[in-house]
Amino acid sequence: MQKITLANGHALDLVGTGTNTFGKINHEYTQGLSNDLSDMAYAIQAGYRLFDTAVSYRTEPIVGQGLANSALARDQFFITTKFPGRDDDPKDRQNEARIRQIIDQSFANLQTDRIDLYLLHHPWKNHEDILRVWRVLESYVNAGRINSLGVSNYDQELLEFLMAHARIQPVLNQIESHPGRWNDDLIVFTQAKGLVAQAWGPLTNVAETSREALSEIGQKYGKSWAQVALKYNVQRQVAVIPKSHQLCHQEANLDIFDFTLSAEDLAHIQKL
Ligand SMILES: NC(=O)c1ccc[n+]([C@@H]2O[C@H](COP(=O)([O-])OP(=O)(O)OC[C@H]3O[C@@H](n4cnc5c(N)ncnc54)[C@H](OP(=O)(O)O)[C@@H]3O)[C@@H](O)[C@H]2O)c1
Structure with a gap:
């Protein structure tokens, strides 16, 4: 697995697995x-070592139990989780005790005493809320319990605000990026600030015409539309976290390191 080095020196797999419907009834998000731990078992069997979960997904216990059932030692896998709460739902970030309770529950759910990467899941307009949660997360880093901190869905303005006030800098911004919505401006900005950009939903909402165009490009390399879409991001050092409930797709999504998209292909894909 190719890795990228975060600004704090820790390594991050360029391909991990999403988990937001793992172990859920009918694999439906809500x-x-x-x-059922078979999604996790297949992912581990396929070779995934980075697992992306979140308090809001309610799949932390699935990820934790799936990893506990595996033969993997703690230093062989990487867990990302995320602090919950939409902008209009501030109840979980009003005081330090509640913030600590939420973070401590992640450790219990994940059956670990160390979390590799903890993200703020959503942008909040209230800057005090951001810093209140960030300061608590920083204390966990200082205590050696969280390795790295980051954000998700942060735009340029909010990222600059956080970077100006953080004592421990964010090292990653998890951003929606897929054909039809590559989010190139934010990705370029994120990378220019020294953070790793990681694409969520890298295979969702892809128009049929885009799939056909990606399939055509993929034929030259013996790769599927999905593999080409993932490679577009990975080739520009954007990490990806595709999710599948099928072992064959999970394996295919890891099998993207033996070809290189041409400059012409990249220019074509960028416009999809
Ligand atoms: N930070 C955020 O706000 C945020 C938001 C959304 C998601 N996320 C994270 O990002 C992860 C990935 O996003 P996602 O789960 O929404 O969707 P996704 O990974 O972009 O796409 C999943 C869909 O693609 C299909 N698929 C996967 N591999 C394929 C392949 N090789 N060929 C054809 N189809 C394939 C899957 O179907 P099959 O099961 O049939 O393969 C599934 O329907 C989530 O699980 C979550 O961890 C983060």
């Missing part, structure tokens, strides 16, 4: 947990 459903409850079925506690």
Whole structure:
């Protein structure tokens, strides 16, 4: 697995797995947990070592149990989770005790005493809220319990605000990026600030015409539309976290390191 080095020196796999519907009834996001661990077992079997979860997904216990059931030692895998709460739902970030309770629950759910990367899941207009949660997360880094901090869905303005006030800098911005919505400006800005950009939903909402164009490009390399879409991001050092409930797709999404898209292909894909 190719890795990218975060600004704090820790390494991050360029391809990890999303988990937001793992172990859920009918694999539907809004459903409850079925506690079926086969998605995790397949992902581990396929070779994934980076697992992206979040408090809001309610899949931390699935990821934690799936990893506990595996033969993997703690230093062989990487867990990302995220602090919850939309802009209009501030209840979980009003005081330090509640913030600590939420973070501590992630450790319990994930059955670990160390989390590799903890992100703020959503941007909040209230800057005090951001810094209140960030300061608590920084204390976990200082205590050696979280390795790296980052954000998700942060735009240029909010990223600059946080970087100006953080004592421990964010090292990653997780951003929606896929054909039809590459989000190139934000990705370029994120990288220029020294953060790693990581693409969420890298295979979602892809128009049929885009799939056909990607398939055509993929034929030259013996790769599928999905592999070409992932490679477009990975080739420009954007990490990806595709998710699949099928072992064959999970394996295919890791098998993208034996070809290089041409400059002409990149220019074509960028316009999709
Ligand atoms: N930070 C955020 O705000 C945020 C928001 C959304 C998601 N995320 C994270 O990003 C992860 C990925 O996003 P996502 O789960 O929304 O969707 P995704 O990974 O972009 O796409 C998943 C879909 O693609 C299909 N697929 C996967 N591999 C394929 C392949 N090789 N060929 C054809 N189809 C393939 C899957 O179907 P099959 O199961 O049939 O393969 C599934 O329907 C999430 O799980 C979550 O961890 C973060």
